[in-house]
Amino acid sequence: MDRxxxxxxxxxxxxxxxxxxxxxxxxxxxxxxxxxxxIGLVGGLAIGVGTMIGAGIFVFPGLAAGEAGPAAxxxxxxxxxxxxxxxxxxxxxxTAMPRSGGGYYFISRGLGSVYGAIVGISLWLGxxxxxxxxxxxxxxxxxxxxAEVGISLPGSASIALGVAFGVILxxxxxxxxxxxxxxxxxxxxxxxxxxxxxxxxxxLDALGVFGAESVxxxxxxxxxxxxxxxxxxxxxxxLGFAQIATVAGEIKSPSxxxxxxxxxxVLIVTVFYVVxxxxxxxxxxxxxxxxxxxxxMVEVGREFFGTGGAVAILLAGLLATFSSANxxxxxxxxxxxxxSKDALxxxxxxxxxxxYGTPHIALALAGGPIVVLTATGQVELLAEVASFxxxxxxxxxxxxxxxxRRNPPDWYDPDYRMPGYPLLPAVGxxxxxxxxxxxxxxxxxxxxxxxxxxxxxxxxxxxxxxxxGVL
Amino acid sequence: xxxxIIVPVRVLEGEGIEQGVVELLANARVVLVGYHVxxxxxxxxxxxxxxxxxxxxxxxxxxxxxxxxxxxxxxxMVFTQDSDQSIDRVAExxxxxxxxxxxxxxxxxxxxxxxxxxxxxxxxxxxxxGLLHRTDISVTLLHVATPDxxxxxxxxLDETSAVLQEAGVSDDRVESRIETSGTPLDRIAEIAxxxxxxxxxxxxxxxxxxxxxxxxxxxxxRFMLPVVRIRQPRDIEDADAxxxxxxxxxxxxxxxxxxxxxxx
Numbered sequence: 001m002d003r004x005x006x007x008x009x010x011x012x013x014x015x016x017x018x019x020x021x022x023x024x025x026x027x028x029x030x031x032x033x034x035x036x037x038x039i040g041l042v043g044g045l046a047i048g049v050g051t052m053i054g055a056g057i058f059v060f061p062g063l064a065a066g067e068a069g070p071a072a073x074x075x076x077x078x079x080x081x082x083x084x085x086x087x088x089x090x091x092x093x094x095t096a097m098p099r100s101g102g103g104y105y106f107i108s109r110g111l112g113s114v115y116g117a118i119v120g121i122s123l124w125l126g127x128x129x130x131x132x133x134x135x136x137x138x139x140x141x142x143x144x145x146x147a148e149v150g151i152s153l154p155g156s157a158s159i160a161l162g163v164a165f166g167v168i169l170x171x172x173x174x175x176x177x178x179x180x181x182x183x184x185x186x187x188x189x190x191x192x193x194x195x196x197x198x199x200x201x202x203x204l205d206a207l208g209v210f211g212a213e214s215v216x217x218x219x220x221x222x223x224x225x226x227x228x229x230x231x232x233x234x235x236x237x238x239l240g241f242a243q244i245a246t247v248a249g250e251i252k253s254p255s256x257x258x259x260x261x262x263x264x265x266v267l268i269v270t271v272f273y274v275v276x277x278x279x280x281x282x283x284x285x286x287x288x289x290x291x292x293x294x295x296x297m298v299e300v301g302r303e304f305f306g307t308g309g310a311v312a313i314l315l316a317g318l319l320a321t322f323s324s325a326n327x328x329x330x331x332x333x334x335x336x337x338x339x340s341k342d343a344l345x346x347x348x349x350x351x352x353x354x355x356y357g358t359p360h361i362a363l364a365l366a367g368g369p370i371v372v373l374t375a376t377g378q379v380e381l382l383a384e385v386a387s388f389x390x391x392x393x394x395x396x397x398x399x400x401x402x403x404x405r406r407n408p409p410d411w412y413d414p415d416y417r418m419p420g421y422p423l424l425p426a427v428g429x430x431x432x433x434x435x436x437x438x439x440x441x442x443x444x445x446x447x448x449x450x451x452x453x454x455x456x457x458x459x460x461x462x463x464x465x466x467x468x469g470v471l
Numbered sequence: 472x473x474x475x476i477i478v479p480v481r482v483l484e485g486e487g488i489e490q491g492v493v494e495l496l497a498n499a500r501v502v503l504v505g506y507h508v509x510x511x512x513x514x515x516x517x518x519x520x521x522x523x524x525x526x527x528x529x530x531x532x533x534x535x536x537x538x539x540x541x542x543x544x545x546x547x548m549v550f551t552q553d554s555d556q557s558i559d560r561v562a563e564x565x566x567x568x569x570x571x572x573x574x575x576x577x578x579x580x581x582x583x584x585x586x587x588x589x590x591x592x593x594x595x596x597x598x599x600x601g602l603l604h605r606t607d608i609s610v611t612l613l614h615v616a617t618p619d620x621x622x623x624x625x626x627x628l629d630e631t632s633a634v635l636q637e638a639g640v641s642d643d644r645v646e647s648r649i650e651t652s653g654t655p656l657d658r659i660a661e662i663a664x665x666x667x668x669x670x671x672x673x674x675x676x677x678x679x680x681x682x683x684x685x686x687x688x689x690x691x692x693r694f695m696l697p698v699v700r701i702r703q704p705r706d707i708e709d710a711d712a713x714x715x716x717x718x719x720x721x722x723x724x725x726x727x728x729x730x731x732x733x734x735x
């Protein structure tokens with residue numbers, strides 16, 4: 001824990017911890033103590049895909065098709081391109097700094113502690129908003145599942161289900177000692193399998209293999225502007241890849257597995273999203289899809305395979321939204337840990353519970369607001385604010401890459417170097433910030449207020465913390 | 472040469488080492504691996520910040536126990552979400568001969584050695600000889616044959632006993648015992664109840680699924696006594712190639728040097 005004298009002059013807070021460390025493929029070695037890397041490539045992909053797929057396939061198709069028609073597929077494609085433009089620089093930065101904390105870590109080291117504070121707090125709360133959004137989706141699926149077995153509840157009951165599940169999830173993650181990583185891999189494998197069968201059949205059907213070709217409706221019935229606003233809305237479906245970087249400290253052979261997992265998971269989900277919209281709009285039409293709301297895919301499943309199809313999609317939807325919410329709570333608590341390690345939040349925030357071995361305070365700081373936000377039931381607002389807060393970070397990741405490449409500190413030696421510098425990261429930054437402009441006014445206002453509050457917090461609590469260039 | 476033995480200890484859960492184990496390893500190079508298993512909710516670095524000092528202090532206390540009886544001790548401390556992976560990694564890094572699975576043992580008088588006819592018999596004998604030659608601990612060599620086995624148990628144990636004697640474990644301390652059972656592992660566990668520790672090999676995966684793939688937790692539950700698990704060289708083909716090479720070199724250097732080598 002030795003730290004050079006001229007760095008980390010913290011004010012009221014504790015000094016940021018700067019360690020003498022050695023990285024190997026399998027462990028991080030701090031003086032006498034080793035930290036094992038336990039997540040392989042499959043585990044990394046499962047984190048990325050598992051976090052993302054719940055939103056894009058099981059919550060958004062109805063909303064997106066309602067706004068943009070079949071052209072919603074283009075909206076998803078745009079989101080995928082933006083995500084890829086960020087996944088590349090994020091991969092380079094992650095191989096240069098394979099530490100837990102992800103985007104927060106890169107930006108605080110590349111651009112300094114003010115940006116670090118903004119991004120760290122945005123990441124924490126962005127994941128809180130995202131998780132609340134997944135839980136609202138989960139509640140919808142739980143309500144639909146109950147309706148399917150003949151228990152119909154009043155309209156607001158699905159929100160109550162989402163809230164209840166948010167509480168359960170938070171308590172479980174604070175008290176559970178079982179390692180669920182293996183389970184996550186299985187869930188994601190199962191989801192991809194169901195979806196592949198379903199989408200293959202659906203695509204063949206849409207192309208007219210099993211009967212009359214479906215009547216093509218206007219591709220972009222509302223014109224092309226809604227395609228962009230929809231892209232901004234559904235961008236929440238791409239928030240998972242950066243979560244892989246939040247556990248970068250636990251990834252085996254990080255120089256190989258981090259880029260593969262980040263870029264790979266974006267490519268996988270993009271294909272699935274685009275095909276899903278194509279299949280869903282061909283099967284029932286975008287207007288009908290809109291009418292079905294968040295659980296529209298259940299009706300698409302019913303259209304193809306009857307009740308069995310509906311049940312399969314319900315089950316998959318419950319699993320997918322659950323795994324997204326769970327992954328986001330865990331990542332959010334990692335973001336809090338990274339902030340508190342750097343003295344941008346009190347050290348108390350990352351304290352570990354001796355009995356359960358879990359960071360109970362950080363989990364409560366994530367889970368508490370998640371439950372409150374889930375209770376609002378505002379799907380689109382939650383999604384857009386989550387995207388807003390992430391897009392700010394994504395744009396800054398691209399800028400951090402440019403800054404670090406132009407003026408590299410001596411520790412900057414990434415094993416993976418992204419192609420197309422400086423054009424691609426610049427395009428990545430512009431498109432990340434640009435997408436924000438197409439969001440609803442309320443979402444932009446809420447996101448903006450959170451960022452201002454982050455700056456105020458930094459001025460008040462951690463003005464003296466220096467992080468730029470400190471590895 | 473002192474055999475290198477990995478001794479994994481869950482330091483933060485108050486796991487300690489009993490005197491019997493300390494006595495058994497007095498002639499070993501002990502690589503003490505303190506570990507703490509974390510749920511996936513917890514970043515290993517987060518746990519390190521909070522628990523490192525306590526863990527290191529505890530590890531130092533345990534190291535002193537071993538140093539007190541003359542063992543060479545190295546310390547490692549790992550925060551991990553997968554203890555078996557960490558223990559395997561360290562074992563690989565220090566090229567360990569065996570991994571200790573801890574269980575209570577207040578004294579160390581009688582050690583059971585499970586012998587099968589496979590590639591790691593050499594290593595088993597090396598470790599047992601290395602650990603016991605300067606002690607008065609007695610050894611029972613046990614071969615449990617399956618009903619359809621074609622291994623000559625008596626010859627195997629005689630040969631093993633002879634090699635042990637060369638290593639400094641005199642004849643009068645060594646007993647042999649041959650049994651037949653359809654479920655050898657259960658039979659071994661049963662017999663082991665009368666001993667203070669057991670030495671057995673990880674299996675050659677191509678021959679049988681003896682203990683291969685069993686986590687140390689499972690091994691600890693199956694045997695109620697300390698277990699010295701002899702490590703299988705990770706790549707059997709490599710090991711075979713090495714043996715073949717060594718034999719070839721030996722032949723080149725002259726007949727004398729391969730005397731005493733196993734004929735297999």
